[in-house]
Amino acid sequence: MSTMKAIVIEKFGEPDVLTVKDVPKPEPKPGFVLIQVKAFGVNHAEMHMRKGEWAESMPISGIECVGVVEACLGNEFTPGTKVAALMGGLGRAINGSYAQYTLAPVNNVTKIDVDLPWETLAAIPESFATAWTCLFRNLELKLGQTLLIRGATSALGQAALKLAVNAGAKVSATSRNESRFPMLKAMGAAEVILEQQDLAQRLHQANHPKFDTVLNLVGNSVLLETLTVIRRGGRMCLAGFLGGLAPVADFNPLAQMASGVHFSFFGSFVFGTPEFPVSDVPLEDVVRDVAEGRLSVKPARVFAFEEIREAHHLMEKSQAGGKMVVVV
CATH class of the missing domain: 3.90.180.10 (Medium-chain alcohol dehydrogenases, catalytic domain)
Known part of the structure; x- marks a missing residue:
């Protein structure tokens, strides 16, 4: 051999x-x-x-x-x-x-x-195949819709940002590093937001419109708060764990999920x-x-x-x- x-x-x-x-x-x-x-x-x-x-x-x-x-x-x-x-x-x-x-x-x-x-x-293969499936299968992203990508500077986040902009979506992107804001803007992000766990609270205080769709690549650590920034009939797809692998503690959909919001997961495995x-x-x-x-x-x-x-x-x-x- x-x-x-x-x-x-x-x-x-x-x-x-x-x-x-x-x-x-x-x-x-x-x-x-x-x-x-x-x-x-x-x-x-x-x-x-x-x-x-x-x-x-x-x-x-x-x-x-x-x-x-x-x-x-x-x-x-x-x-x-x-x-x-x-x-x-x-x-x-x-x-x-x-x-x-x-x-x-x-x-x-x-x-x-x-x-x-x-x-x-x-x-291309892993990042773009996963991003495409999240956007156009799980989130059913359409022309003109708003999309929030949490964790947009990751390889998967950048692939999703590029595909979504190409599809005519209005994309808001988050990053923990403000030095990467210009890079995300150059890729077509309509706005870039500092990634922190109080993101939902900051958006609500600023009367920011709720999103049609959210791609959550930060993971379980921001799952519950992310559900609150999505409009009725909107969708969130969880597809990454940049914030760690720890599970959501005591998740009770009856008490903690917004009514009318669709939540799904995609794993490329x-x-x-x-x-x-x-x-x-x-x-x-x-x-x-x-x-x-x-x-x-x-x-x-x-x-x-x-x-x-x-x-x-x-x-x-x-x-x-x-x-x-x-x-x-």
């Missing part, structure tokens, strides 16, 4: 536990696509996996990648095809994309035959299941919009394979400033 280089987690801990090693190259098998990884995005989920805070994790992390098909026994993809892969147990139940090669379930792979640099393509096929997300259209200049996508930082520890250190300190990618 031939070998490959991979970034391996041999024990849970800080970024220093990430080690580049020679490991066996995966063999093709039915129902999977063997991909030569060209680049991959770095995600908060992988930080929690590295620390042992996730329910499942594998020695080789990584929940997404872009690359070239090496083999596909079912012939769903021709060798040499450029593809993106995301979720489907990558990094959780099967070894993931922090490697020169990975095996991804065929239902979690999509063709991306567009001429863009690998580092640009790597900034369901991509590839029968109800959430990756093909449901128009990723090829997103990639084409990027290639033709209708959508601006640029990674915040690009790292070499051996610099993965530095990427995780920046993620720990919330200093990434957007999507970080690693070129293999």
